[in-house]
Amino acid sequence: MADLFNDDPPQPSADESSADAPLADRLRPAVLAEIIGQEHLTGPEGAIGRMVTAGRLSSTILWGPPGTGKTSIARLLADAVGMRYQAVSAVFSGVADLKKAFAAAETAKKAGQRTLLFVDEIHRFNRAQQDGFLPFVERGVVTLVGATTENPSFELNAALLSRAQVLILHRLDAEALGKLLDRAEELEGPLPLTPQAKDALIASADGDGRFLLNQAETLYNAKIESPLDPAALGQFLQRRVAVYDKDREGHYNLISALHKAVRGSDPQASLYYMARMLVAGEEPLFLARRLVRMAVEDIGMADPAALTQCMAAKDAYQFLGSPEGELALVQACIYLATAPKSNAVYKAQKAAFRSARETGSLMPPMNIVNAPTKLMKDVGYGKGYTYDHDADEGFSGDNYWPEGMPRQEFYQPVQRGFERKVQERLDYWAKLRDERS
Known part of the structure; x- marks a missing residue:
């Protein structure tokens, strides 16, 4: 019955999918468990995992950077709970398209079929158009799942936000992007890259899985015979590729340089190394953790507000996301570099722990x-x-x-x-x- 009211064309099965389809489409996950990098939402204890277990969805706004799986999550959510899936894009749809979608959902509801209405780039609808969703959400005609790369607090009506929960998708880290490339190589064979160039390709994706797969497809299509190193990869893609291995020597060299520049009270060098890491695709929350460590190790009680500044920067980044939230990390970095320095707390901890181990259980x-x-x-x-x-x-x-x-x-x-x-x-x-x- 659901197919009678589904305006979207039927999706081909994996066996039927065309070999000419883009690599990103051929690698689309088939179930929620295959979504990479968003386990905090899709896992058993996550908000999405709990909704699926209960078999009931609430209206939701998926907020996250491009290429992190928002569209796939919406489609697979509908499959997981047996709902009819209908999608519109705020970029290409107008009032007439919305009316058509709501009418189809009304018809489906009468036939006992619930509708998940996915609205891509929902922030692009104006305030009046956003208000138009409210009666259909309130009456249960549709369960709304909106996707946005912009801060919902600023871009969506308060009335709409009050009827939906906001779920934050994480920017894909190096491990998640590496898993995507592994899937691509299982399907298409090894990429024509050296290990260092593969790391550089992952870093250049800036957390965007779709972009990464598109770049990989470009490499496959070129039929390259000899593996490219990072410099050759950057020249081939006509895109600057940062030479940065986030779990090897380059990673530790740069974070060490940042830490020592902060300790040495050089805000200019500190900013340079922080920028190097962020531009290369480092996970901003990793830098936030390192700034907190610097605050207590190298500043401590010489300026107790340094720790408060770093924790506030971490909260600001988690609230704003990239790239806006990175400014808060930059502010914290400057604060630490210009603060008076002391390792007295660090030395006190070491000495106290050593004494506690030596004295055992004295009363x-x-x-x-x-x-x-x-x-x-x-x-x-x-x-x-x-x-x-x-x-x-x-x-x-x-x-x-x-x-x-x-x-x-x-x-x-x-x-x-x-x-x-x-x-x-x-x-x-x-x-x-x-x-x-």
């Missing part, structure tokens, strides 16, 4: 251990504890170290940035401690 002094029961209080747990807030100047000067273990000095601030103030406090407390001991 804290009895006056500061917990005493939740009467018996424990009777045998002396918590006895003699001084509540510091009640002491003069809010400082008791008590000994908090295990019996028999001398006081240690793990954290030693430097005389830079905020740590100058911290050192003043430590010196003041040490003076009071000496007086009261």
Whole structure:
């Protein structure tokens, strides 16, 4: 019955698909489990996986970069829950096309068939056109699945957003893109590339699986006899290909250079190495993680706000995506490079961990251990504890170290940035401690 109301042409099976079809079409996944790089959504615990398990879909906006599988997910969602699939594109469709789609969905509903209406580039519809979806979504005539590369917060009506959940698709990382090329090579044979050139081709795709497969198809069609190296690949494709292997030496060389430039307080060099990595296709969240590490390892208490800046940059990137969110990472990078430097926290962690391993299970002094029961209080747990807030100047000067273990000095601030103030406090407390001991 569903075929009576489906305006889309029937899709050929894998056996029937033409060998002349584009490589990206021939490699389209047949089930949701074959979608690459979006397991956070399609896996059993993901939003899409849960909807499929329940057999009920809610209206959804798929937001993500080009070539990440939005169209395939929508088509396979309909198959997975037995819904009729109908697709329109905001680029090519107008009001008449929408009316036709809604009329077909109404007819299908009367016949007991639910419709998943996929709207590609939904942000290209104007506000009035977007409002036109609302009554059909509210009445259950269609379950709307819209796809957009733009931030839905800015491009879609609030009324439409309130009736749909927004799912964020990840930019395909090197591992996911590598799997796509593996599938292509299973179908067409080995690519005429050296291993380094293959890595460079993946990096040049900038997370776009469709672009990567189109480039691979160009290479297959050229009937190249000898494998191309990165330089020859860039010349052949007439596209600059960054020589960058994201899991080998080039990757570690550049992240090391970025870290050391930040540590060396050179914001210009820091920006250069960050740009090198982003332009070559590095995963921005990898850089966000490294910036957080720099904030606590090389700046620490000299400027505690450095960590806050990095976490805010990570949140901003996850909210905006690429390329807008990369500006937040650049801001964090500049902040770190221009901040006062201290590795005192890093050294303190190392020293404290070493001491903890060496001293084993020494008990804290009895006056500061917990005493939740009467018996424990009777045998002396918590006895003699001084509540510091009640002491003069809010400082008791008590000994908090295990019996028999001398006081240690793990954290030693430097005389830079905020740590100058911290050192003043430590010196003041040490003076009071000496007086009261």
